[in-house]
Amino acid sequence: MSDSVATEKALPSSAIFRIWRGGNGGGGFVDYNTPISSGMVVLDAVHGIQANDANDMAVRWNCKAGKCGSCSAEINGKPRLMCMTRLNTLDLTVPVTVEPMKTFPHVKDLVTDVSWNYAVKKKIQKFTPRKPDAADGTWRVQQADVDRPQEFRKCIECFLCQDVCHVLRDHNLHDEFIGPRFLIYTAQLEMNPIDAADRIPDLKDSCGIGYCNITKCCTKVCPEEIHITDNAIIPLKERVVDRYFDPIARLFGGGK
Amino acid sequence: MSTIDVPLKNGGFGSTRRTDNWWIEPLVVFFCYLAFIVYSNWAVFQAKDYHYVGNGADYLSPMYSPMLTEEGPVAASGLTTAPGPAPSFWPRFIPFSPAMLILVFPLAFRFSCYYYRGAYYKAWWLDPVSCAVGEPRKKYLGEKYFPLIVQNLHRYALYFAIIFIALLAYDGWKSLWFTAPGADLDSPRHFGVGLGSLILILNPILLSLYTFGCHSLRHLVGGRKDVMSDNSTRKKCYDCVSGLNKKHMMWAWISMFYVGFVDLYVRMCSSGAWHDLRIL
Ligand code: SF4
Ligand code: SF4
Ligand code: FES
Ligand code: FES
Numbered sequence: 001m002s003d004s005v006a007t008e009k010a011l012p013s014s015a016i017f018r019i020w021r022g023g024n025g026g027g028g029f030v031d032y033n034t035p036i037s038s039g040m041v042v043l044d045a046v047h048g049i050q051a052n053d054a055n056d057m058a059v060r061w062n063c064k065a066g067k068c069g070s071c072s073a074e075i076n077g078k079p080r081l082m083c084m085t086r087l088n089t090l091d092l093t094v095p096v097t098v099e100p101m102k103t104f105p106h107v108k109d110l111v112t113d114v115s116w117n118y119a120v121k122k123k124i125q126k127f128t129p130r131k132p133d134a135a136d137g138t139w140r141v142q143q144a145d146v147d148r149p150q151e152f153r154k155c156i157e158c159f160l161c162q163d164v165c166h167v168l169r170d171h172n173l174h175d176e177f178i179g180p181r182f183l184i185y186t187a188q189l190e191m192n193p194i195d196a197a198d199r200i201p202d203l204k205d206s207c208g209i210g211y212c213n214i215t216k217c218c219t220k221v222c223p224e225e226i227h228i229t230d231n232a233i234i235p236l237k238e239r240v241v242d243r244y245f246d247p248i249a250r251l252f253g254g255g256k
Numbered sequence: 257m258s259t260i261d262v263p264l265k266n267g268g269f270g271s272t273r274r275t276d277n278w279w280i281e282p283l284v285v286f287f288c289y290l291a292f293i294v295y296s297n298w299a300v301f302q303a304k305d306y307h308y309v310g311n312g313a314d315y316l317s318p319m320y321s322p323m324l325t326e327e328g329p330v331a332a333s334g335l336t337t338a339p340g341p342a343p344s345f346w347p348r349f350i351p352f353s354p355a356m357l358i359l360v361f362p363l364a365f366r367f368s369c370y371y372y373r374g375a376y377y378k379a380w381w382l383d384p385v386s387c388a389v390g391e392p393r394k395k396y397l398g399e400k401y402f403p404l405i406v407q408n409l410h411r412y413a414l415y416f417a418i419i420f421i422a423l424l425a426y427d428g429w430k431s432l433w434f435t436a437p438g439a440d441l442d443s444p445r446h447f448g449v450g451l452g453s454l455i456l457i458l459n460p461i462l463l464s465l466y467t468f469g470c471h472s473l474r475h476l477v478g479g480r481k482d483v484m485s486d487n488s489t490r491k492k493c494y495d496c497v498s499g500l501n502k503k504h505m506m507w508a509w510i511s512m513f514y515v516g517f518v519d520l521y522v523r524m525c526s527s528g529a530w531h532d533l534r535i536l
Contacts, residue, residue: 238411242475
């Protein structure tokens with residue numbers, strides 16, 4: 001018996017999953033008792049239930065490897081990827097609740113309509129390269145300078161950070177705040193050494209960066225472990241300060 | 257309000273489907289802040305026992321540094337000096353403590369620190385009390401509007417905090433110089449080390465580990481630039497600050513409680529409750 005198997009917590013042979021069923025925000029929880037085995041993740045159990053007990057249950061997934069960002073849900077009240085939540089990390093002596101993300105319009109069962117996010121992304125100023133460095137139309141950049149934007153490129157657009165952010169979740173400020181996912185997207189463009197566009201006025205106004213109160217829930221739920229608050233949002237807040245709030249920095253051009 | 261139709265009915269304060277003990281962390285943070293606030297208020301209103309001069313030492317409490325008032329004579333116990341008179345501009349009906357004029361600076365610094373902000377918005381303001389847990393209030397202004405928009409001036413508090421590190425480092429240095437026991441305060445001093453000296457010297461070090469990991473400093477030394485590789489000094493500074501920044505929360509807590517402890521040590525020695533151990 002290999003070590004990894006030996007240290008694995010012994011799982012019961014079945015577990016109860018309390019899954020949200022219904023459409024367009026309506027519905028309620030239904031309990032399903034389903035067989036489980038070691039190594040399984042929540043998405044496996046949901047698939048088992050779909051195959052055996054509830055053929056009409058809607059669930060979105062794609063890669064089962066934590067890379068497509070489709071299977072976002074709330075498991076025991078926490079925003080997580082169903083395919084990356086192993087059953088041996090959950091307490092299976094009580095029902096495991098699985099429900100759709102709460103910050104987006106509900107479609108059916110575990111599926112929500114995340115298209116608001118795509119609309120938000122369109123509003124962000126596109127990548128705008130500066131004049132090429134070389135005659136052949138190419139640029140020269142140092143790895144050290146692209147380390148920062150590259151962290152943000154790990155994003156799989158699961159929108160779990162958007163789901164947990166209280167500005168959207170509790171205060172429904174979807175029209176005034178773009179949310180952590182798009183603050184890191186803006187940071188990725190703003191910090192890119194080749195990009196020449198200026199998104200600072202938008203950050204302050206239409207993006208609503210001031211609504212973020214740096215409580216870091218986005219960072220806690222990110223499956224890619226991107227330091228959303230520390231490495232993207234706070235640095236952007238500081239750039240906004242340079243431009244709009246710091247009288248001395250303004251004398252020197254306000255970070256332009 | 258949003259034009260997109262979200263299903264969540266704001267369930268009210270504390271509503272969540274989370275099954276873990278999410279309330280422990282905000283509760284611990286709440287009581288730790290409370291403990292520090294209560295202690296520092298008490299220490300401020302003591303307005304005495306902040307300068308230990310027993311056995312020829314010169315230990316000044318960080319909550320009363322720099323020495324703002326003219327120092328009174330050495331008390332009969334020989335352990336501390338009498339507090340000086342209030343400055344003439346001070347209104348008579350408010351009890352005076354030099355610590356009031358001093359503590360506004362570190363207070364403004366910590367109050368506007370990005371880490372503390374996130375922590376007390378949760379633990380004190382419940383906005384949100386914990387992730388994916390319902391909030392008590394519907395209205396939300398964040399830091400976009402007055403009053404919290406003022407937090408954007410954090411870097412100015414940082415400038416003062418750096419000055420204070422220098423002042424406290426100077427106090428640490430002074431704590432290494434002793435007069436002959438019982439001699440006049442301005443008689444010649446010789447090098448020595450007491451337990452208090454070590455305690456006083458560690459203080460600016462811990463404060464530096466906190467202060468030099470500041471997010472605003474990280475921005476100012478390099479983060480504001482898209483290209484840092486063209487200036488190796490800048491890049492090194494940025495990497496240093498970034499390294500400390502990763503542990504900013506830890507240093508914030510350690511340095512805060514340590515300042516309280518240094519004050520307590522000086523206070524206990526000055527009142528005669530503890531005896532400073534002379535090492536050298
Ligand atoms: S840190 Fe800001 S963006 Fe992230 S969840 Fe909190 S309020 Fe939202
Ligand atoms: S930042 Fe993280 S949590 Fe947010 S969408 Fe990207 S991968 Fe998901
Ligand atoms: S199915 Fe692709 S991330 Fe879970
Ligand atoms: S961010 Fe914490 S001290 Fe500046």
